[in-house]
Amino acid sequence: MTNDEVSIGSELYREQRTTQAAVYASDTMQFTSRLSALVGVRYTQYRQNVYDPSGAVTWQYSANPVTPTFALMFKTDPYSTVYGSYVESLEQGGAASNLNANYPATFGPLRSKQYEVGFKSDHSKWGANLALFRVDQGYNYTNTANIFVQDGTRRYTGIDASGWLALTSEWRVMGGVMWLDTKAVDIDDPSIEGKRIYGAPRFTVTGRIEYNPAYLRPLTLAFGGKYVSDQAVNASNTQFVPAYATFDLSGRYETKIAGKDVTLRAGINNLFNRRYWTTAWGYYVSPSPTRTAVARATLQF
Incomplete structure (x- = not known):
């Protein structure tokens, strides 16, 4: 996989190129009828070049992690x-x-570690999932001196719960909630140490109800909503975007065309045209998408 990035400064030029080639192997071992394990390993060749406006290489990084x-x-x-x-x-x-x-300072790749324990159950009329997790990743951010740095660890600790229930043969409800505690750790800058990670809400709640009429089984109608709590805009947590809630309406129709399975989908995102701000990049905010109608078709060969 090769990724090119272009500078958006006064001159348009290729700012950097990142190439990753990987080999992955895994195996599932069955110890008993109930106990099993999955073991895998990935070898990656990582290469990154940074260029100046003339095209000369100003910085190189290479690594071969396992x-x-x-x-x-x-x-x-x-x-x-x-x-x-x-x-x-x-x-x-x-x-x-x-x-x-x-x-245009550029930094090398970040290694992440994820730990998770959970429980999953899937029945004919209901299902549930519960997971507790922690993710440690290298942290990059803009500090209070407006210098972009790569320092310390961003730690995400959370609980993710979801489930679904068939109320009748026609109605089905589903929902989920994720609580996320985020923290910057091992940071040299005391104004950043211990603060929330930017762009990460503490709570996300989703809900959805589906109607699949008995007289027209190929058709499924759905109404759903999502609540996202406030998010820090910057690493020092001096600015936040407020919480918001949005709702969507959608439909799906499954049929056959020329003997092929075809799924037609249509919907309206942000049904009530809620205006809100989003953030992800550590001091940028962007306005929400307005009410949007979408439609697409999928053909199975």
Whole structure:
């Protein structure tokens, strides 16, 4: 996989190129009828070049990390599983924007570690999932001196719960909630240490109800909503965007055309045209998408 990034400064030029080539192997081992394990390993060749406006290479980085994956699963009954997992991965490092004092500084890749324990149960008329997790990733942010840095760890600790229930043969409800505690740790800057990670809400709540009429089984209508709590705009937590809630309306129709399975979908996102702000980049905010009508078709060959 190769990724090119273009500078948006006064001159348009290729700012950097990142290339990743990986080999992954995994195996599932069945110890008993209930106990099994998944073990995997990924070898990645990571190469990153940064260029100046003339096209000359100003900075190079290369690494060949080996990252493991491990999961242990135990079936408590034919429908339910308790599991624990550990995953390491590699992601592209950050780069200063043309608004930072140290532009165009670029940093190497970040390694992340994810720990998770959970429970899953799936029955004919209901299902439920519960997971407790912690994710540690390298942190890149703009500090109070407007310098983009890559320092310390961003830690996400959370609980994710979801479920669904068939009320009748025609009506089905589903929903989920995620609580997320985020914290910057091992940071040299005391104004950042211990603060919330920017762009991460504490709570996200989703809900959805579906109607699949008995007289027209290919058709499914749905109404759903999502609540997202406030989010920090910057690493020092001096600015926040407020919480918001949105609702969507959609429909799905399954049919056949020329003997092929076809699914037609249409819907309205942000049904009530809620205006809100979003953030993700550590001091940028953007306005919400307005009410949007969407439609698409999927053909199975």
